[in-house]
Amino acid sequence: xxxxxxxxxxxxxxxxxxxxxxxxxxxxxxxxxxxxxxxxxxxxxxxxxxxxxxxxxxxxxxxxxxxxxxxxxxxxxxxxxxxxxxxxxxxxxxxxxxxxxxxxxxxxxxxxxxxxxxxxxxxxxxxxxxxxxxxxxxxxxxxxxxxxxxxxx
Numbered sequence: 001x002x003x004x005x006x007x008x009x010x011x012x013x014x015x016x017x018x019x020x021x022x023x024x025x026x027x028x029x030x031x032x033x034x035x036x037x038x039x040x041x042x043x044x045x046x047x048x049x050x051x052x053x054x055x056x057x058x059x060x061x062x063x064x065x066x067x068x069x070x071x072x073x074x075x076x077x078x079x080x081x082x083x084x085x086x087x088x089x090x091x092x093x094x095x096x097x098x099x100x101x102x103x104x105x106x107x108x109x110x111x112x113x114x115x116x117x118x119x120x121x122x123x124x125x126x127x128x129x130x131x132x133x134x135x136x137x138x139x140x141x142x143x144x145x146x147x148x149x150x151x152x153x
Contacts, residue, residue: 015126
């Protein structure tokens with residue numbers, strides 16, 4: 001997987017781009033992002049307490065989403081935002097903010113395209129508060145994409 005850490009040209013804030021190929025058709029990769037029952041099959045860090053992952057998704061422009069889970073330690077995490085662009089099986093753009101730091105809203109773009117017998121996913125997360133936030137999200141997203149790869153297999 002390729003990873004690029006750079007400054008966002010729009011905001012001058014750190015950004016992250018990850019590229020991953022999956023051995024699954026674009027429709028299956030898309031469904032993993034937009035169908036709650038599929039999203040909970042792969043989303044969340046390794047220490048998610050079983051049975052606590054919830055996903056409320058209103059996948060349309062202007063629709064909101066909320067994903068929440070409890071960690072084995074008892075800590076609760078929740079992230080949410082608004083869908084800005086929805087092009088089925090191709091592109092999903094949404095804001096991203098943790099409930100603990102709502103003022104640190106960032107933007108996520110998921111681009112999906114056919115790639116041979118599978119799918120090329122280009123994931124961009126931009127407008128991070130600082131490099132520490134970007135680096136933490138890079139670790140988290142890489143972990144999640146490994147889980148997504150297993151889920152799609």
